[in-house]
Amino acid sequence: xxxxxxxxxxxxxxxxxxxxxxxxxxxxxxxxxxxxxxxxxxxxxxxxxxxxxxxxxxxxxxxxxxxxxxxxxxxxxxxxxxxxxxxxxxxxxxxxxxxxxxxxxxxxxxxxxxxxxxxxxxxxxxxxxxxxxxxxxxxxxxxxxxxxxxxxxxxxxxxxxxxxxxxxxxxxxxxxxxxxxxxxxxxxxxxxxxxxxxxxxxxxxxxxxxxxxxxxxxxxxxxxxxxxxx
Ligand code: NHR
Ligand code: GAR
Numbered sequence: 001x002x003x004x005x006x007x008x009x010x011x012x013x014x015x016x017x018x019x020x021x022x023x024x025x026x027x028x029x030x031x032x033x034x035x036x037x038x039x040x041x042x043x044x045x046x047x048x049x050x051x052x053x054x055x056x057x058x059x060x061x062x063x064x065x066x067x068x069x070x071x072x073x074x075x076x077x078x079x080x081x082x083x084x085x086x087x088x089x090x091x092x093x094x095x096x097x098x099x100x101x102x103x104x105x106x107x108x109x110x111x112x113x114x115x116x117x118x119x120x121x122x123x124x125x126x127x128x129x130x131x132x133x134x135x136x137x138x139x140x141x142x143x144x145x146x147x148x149x150x151x152x153x154x155x156x157x158x159x160x161x162x163x164x165x166x167x168x169x170x171x172x173x174x175x176x177x178x179x180x181x182x183x184x185x186x187x188x189x190x191x192x193x194x195x196x197x198x199x200x201x202x203x204x205x206x207x208x209x210x211x212x213x214x215x216x217x218x219x220x221x222x223x224x225x226x227x228x229x230x
Contacts, residue, residue, distance in 0.1 A: 018049020
């Protein structure tokens with residue numbers, strides 16, 4: 001939570017393209033999110049997202065997992081780099097490394113991720129191909145607080161898209177990605193405005209349960225509030 005006049009300081013973790021990062025940077029620049037990204041950290045030295053950060057004048061660091069003997073050592077180095085900037089929120093934007101329990105506990109309540117499925121459906125990787133293989137009629141994306149349990153932390157916001165007859169994993173991914181670029185900045189804005197609270201595994205927005213979350217069984221309804229606009 002940030003006080004009223006200090007913008008929230010963010011660290012973003014990426015591994016690749018960085019389109020979600022770009023959407024967040026844009027909304028911060030437009031002052032639609034009362035926050036600023038202090039540093040972007042990538043585990044992948046070749047991540048195209050690093051250039052997006054540099055072009056926006058944001059500091060970047062590469063902490064390459066291949067240079068560490070174990071996951072624990074990697075996570076410690078990552079934690080040290082993050083804590084040097086004392087962020088109010090750590091945003092995983094296509095970060096592809098599983099994080100240790102100690103890491104996740106250290107950032108409890110201030111570490112969030114966007115996952116390309118309607119959680120709790122399709123945890124893990126390759127969600128678009130798996131949605132097609134399962135014959136799902138709907139697919140989507142979820143923003144959640146990160147806990148030890150992979151892709152199972154409290155949900156903040158979800159958006160659904162239809163699966164179309166001729167979809168390929170790529171065409172479906174593109175439809176989902178558009179929604180990601182809408183809901184991730186919105187979730188970060190809510191956090192930065194102090195509107196989110198975690199109660200057990202339930203997230204409250206302005207003190208109210210998020211009734212639209214917890215798709216699961218039927219996934220009938222998409223939660224699609226107004227965008228921050230573009
Ligand atoms: N860590 C914890 N503890 N909890 C979560 O909920 C996490 C997490 C780390 C990453 C993102 C997640 C996703 O949104 C995420 C959530 C990577 C993998 C994975 O298997 C799985 C899930 C997610 C991200 N990574 C492989 C690994 O061995 C590496 C794959 C690769 O490098 O391409 O770490 O989907
Ligand atoms: C996004 O679709 C994001 O949801 C997904 O990777 C893509 C990153 O794109 N994340 C994961 O699969 C996490 N395991 P981007 O780099 O263009 O934001």
